Amino acid sequence: MSLCVTFLGTGGAVPTTQRNTSSVFVRREGDRFLFDCGEGTQRQMMRFGTGFAVDEMFVTHLHGDHVLGIPGLLQTMDFNEREAPITLHVPVGTQPDIDRLISATGTDPSFPVHIDPVTDGDVAYEADDYEIRAFETDHDARSVGYVLIEEKRKGRFHRDRAEELGVPVGPKFQQLHAGESVELEDGTVVEPEQVVGDPRPGRRLVYTGDTRPSDRTIEVSENADLLIHDATFAADNAGRAGQTAHTTAARAAELANEAGVKQLALVHVSSRYAGNVSPIEREAREVFEGERAFVPDDGDEIEVPFPE
Template sequence: MELYFMGTNAGVPSLERNVTSLALRLFDERRSFWLFDCGEGTQHQILRSPLKLSKLEKIFITHLHGDHLFGLPGLISSRAYQGGNTPLTLYGPPGLKQYITTSLNISESRIDYRLDIVEHEGGKLFEDETFCIESELLDHRIASYGYRVIEKDLPGKLDSVILASHGIKPGPLYGKLKRGESVEAPDGVTITPDEVLGRPKQGRIVTILGDTRPCQAVISLSEGADAMVHESTFLDELAQTAYDYHHSTAKQAAEAAKAAGAKQLYLTHFSSRYKSEEQLHRLLVEAKQTFANAELAREHVIYPVVRADGEE
């Protein structure tokens, strides 16, 4: 599980940064990736990345401001030309379906794969045997949502030495033991999972937040998160400006990460006024004064999501 930022600017693109888009790479877990927001130019950023649209499984839109979704129609229509023929599901606030269907219909775009659009107002959006996705309404000028990605615990490691001593080799019996089933070994001995299965690996939690002022939903979505992505549009000297425009400062992002007990904070959604490395560094310094494990999100950099035990 890895984070890959393709846009970290707020409002409009700049020569230094694109507008908001973030991939959650799940190649080991699902052989796919999920996209969070899709600002203008996102498909160009994907062409410069190790990502392939054919592997895109889900898109989550935080809110319907242009810098977070103007890239969607082009990306959706281009996906089939890049080998994308598997179903694609979009999640986002009410109005997303009208925006997508209108754009595709007027442009007479042809989609050769199943496209599902799920409009929501928070709650549990998706769950299978490996992941659960939850969402809550944040505090922004329009309805803006944060997403909590919960990886379910993984089975512990099997003791291959004990299994080999009973004549059990990697294969179907390994799978049964990992699913919690007892098996009969070739030597006639019944092996229970408790005898050969180590402690489960704790699943990771990734929180990706849309534009927001500080609010309780930020804390609840980020509780205990292994990785937390929070907008940091302004320095705290512009806290009143941030409030007036329904945004947050780097200091406020750090305060939220500390209150939530998050393990790692990634700052993103920087105002275009902060162009130089020196100006961006001020945002990081401000955040680190409150929360040491803060980092500026950089475009086209892979950020592994580390487990509590230090494994990726």
């Protein structure tokens, strides 16, 4: 079951030749999601091969570098004769502004566009074995982040134990792994817990959008397999980070440590570091205790593995 992240835009408020404004594309098997849609996102989608077939869009807040790509992307979807509806999940209270943004450009797609206002704790999207929840962030606008949470997986099936108990190879293996008891020819009943291990955790992917460090982010990021966090500034601009409701790389790394995060992706990098992100990466790596802290380039794609 693949879970793949493509970083379409990793820069801050001002785009540069190296980094576009904010956008992250997530693909989980056949489901495709877009988190934020800054100016130029649809061109990034073409450059990096994600395609325009997005099922749902998730907006963290209404600053231009996170939403100005929405009208153009919807127009392109319309030109491509899209028929499937699309839902834009946005912070509560921002729905009228999103409506105006779309209509101001004369955009009137022939397919249904639904706008879903969400707030802290709301399930924005729900599937059979995972969900995407909104959570409160700390920015200078109405804002939320999003966390993709998979349900626990079945425990490992221990074939050797099953064979030792006399279970014949075949359908009874599947029944046991599905949690059903089976009866053998001699009348012996084998229970699932005899041959199936404890349930295994699913994956957790967190995207904060723009934010100061917050306890709520720590809470939703507990044991996350990947945290994509605002790291607009290095320590030389810590004061500026606080004033503008952003985070430094070191503070993002400290937060990730508190949450027990495995991988930390640092995004929304200020244009002052666009040509050299080494201060951001170095400061995070000096603090972060997980597997990897990194500043992705636009177009970078990573697969999020299942926990062991």
